[in-house]
Amino acid sequence: MKVIEGTIVLFGDNISANSILQPEHSLTREPISEKMVFPDLNRENSEQYRNADILVAGEKFGYGSVREDIVKALLQSGIKAIVGKGFAPAFFRNALNLGLPALTSREAVDSVQSGDRLQVAVEEQRITNLRTEQTFTADPIPDFARKIMEMGGVEAYMSELMKQS
DSSP states (O other): OOEEEEEEEEOOSOOBHHHHBOGGGGSSOSOOOGGGBSTTOOHHHHHHHHTOSEEEEOTTBTBTOOOTHHHHHHHHTTOOEEEESOBOHHHHHHHHHHTOOEEEOHHHHHHOOTTOEEEEETTTTEEEETTTTEEEEOOOOOHHHHHHHHHTSHHHHHHHHHHHO
């Protein structure tokens, strides 16, 4: 059972893919650095981001692009899971494919305050706010998608299927 526990960084609604990682960073061979992720954050939020393990977001997180390097950048910057009110479909699929758990729960998002710690049980699709001790069930996703998420991405999932055949 994969359980992720960590400090959150809180974002609002309508966070575009380009505000996560600007397009020009996708066109270079330069490794993605922490400074490239969320480049427009103010200093206070940047400190919170650097200490975060779990990103909590409002509606339409990651809209506007199908670039999978946006998810890679989040993973490289230390984000281990995302809990949101809603994700852009392409962003959600990229997160799933690359093994970044992205769970949808309006109630969980509404329960958090900046600096809270969450526990995310990926297999059970359960989110616990460790400050309030409230537990929330994420919106259901299809079994195959949940298995891909549990296994850490589509590559691991396909590898396991190949072993079974």
